Amino acid sequence: MKPTYLNCLSLLGVGGAHPGGLKLTKDILLKEDIDKTKKALDIGCGTGQTSAFIANQYECDVTALDSNYVMLEKSRERFSELSLSIDIVHGYVENLPFENLLFDLILSESVLAFTNTSKSISEVKRVLKPCGVLLAIEMVCERELSNEARTEIQDFYEVSHLLSENDWITIFRANGFGQVNVEKVKLKNELNDLDNTAEFSLSENIPDDCFYILKKHEYFTDLYRDSLGFRIFRCNI
Template sequence: MSGTVSTHYDAPDLIARIEAALSDAGLSPETVTADVLAPIEEFHVGGRMATDTLLRDLNIRPADRALDVGCGTGGTSRHAAAQFDCTVEGIDLTDSFIRAGRTLTDWLKLDGKVALHCGSALDMPFETARFDLGWMFHVGMNIEDKQALFNEVFRVLKPGGRFLVYDIMRGEDETTPLTFPVPWAGSQASSFVRPPRQYDEALRSAGFAVTKSEPRRDIADAFFAQAASQASQPRPPLTLALIMGETARDKFANLKRNYEAGRIVPVAISCEKPI
């Protein structure tokens, strides 16, 4: 299954695509900013707005060492490092994302704060109790064994460590099959969207104390409203089509269709590793 997931996201020429798009906009690796890159880096419902809203709840401090599970190209890792002056290590299964992310990290001169690793979230190359806190944004939809995932996250967090999950989960309608393709999967075969109670159960079984679990329809509604309002506006230099390819429009439309039908909803879960 890991091969299916990495193949779905694989973009071996991603940096070349980004450089070409920047050139068309009169930009370069020397002049690009994190804000220009944000549309392709915050690969979750709500984008940068959701990132700022959700990370604020983690109370990140400059001395903290943070973990970004399923970091993609590392946009959230870099944003957190820049905003909170912490250090961040990200891990992702897709090698082309990690290679591109390391290049982008160099462009933004954050290589001293951010390190990106290619590997599985089910078997992370980190020692026990390495991190003060962590997060995963829109990752669990691709992972069937959520218990193994949260067991591993629990292992690498320090006692007292905070962890935030922000995933697409099943909504009020848990039985109607989703419409595909969607951003995380081309078909049901590689999609493992589950209801919030299954996340809560797996987190508690791993040893976490769950402090808050809530659907974030506010974030989703604002996200889709903003997308609709921008439909007639000039496109930014970089868009998610660079990552999602020719099916980007269909994937986004199906994401919105599934959400409006009550089949999915973004949910944020906050938890802690007991001291």
């Protein structure tokens, strides 16, 4: 397996890697109307942390999708330990293996930025019901970066572009989402808050490169803390 940032997340089994972790996810979902009748899709589900929470908390129908088989296996182990009946699907957001108008709620937690964004958003819109909601926590570029910095970030994270808040809004609207609400959240670093920290489910024989890449991610996070942020996008058709 190539030692990329995303592959290292899978080998380390990082859950809650997105900004704000599970705590932010819970806060976002509290504002939504979710009950047993709803169908939810967690794209880029990773180790299944969010999918498990939704299934436990709301007892609704949950589908967990990821393109990484290691992540899906760790999701499967989590769901089995918790006795949760969650559909696990291997697939790519740019070509979702679902019929049209299927889901009431779709979550993307630091996922769309790592895909062909326009194709992915178009696919999400296709499988979302007319009154459905897309909730996306995504990286945004807060200020203009030098060409050198932009290239360094894009190469490390393997993303084709770095989008501003307005760029994201434009792409969401261009792909069928008429209403896009944006929330900027300032995270609190609360000690002893397990929901606000990443969890790890380690694979066997993790190469040393993975720990180097994790350290480099931490370095970039600090170096570009004023240039890269995130937003919560709530999108309706």
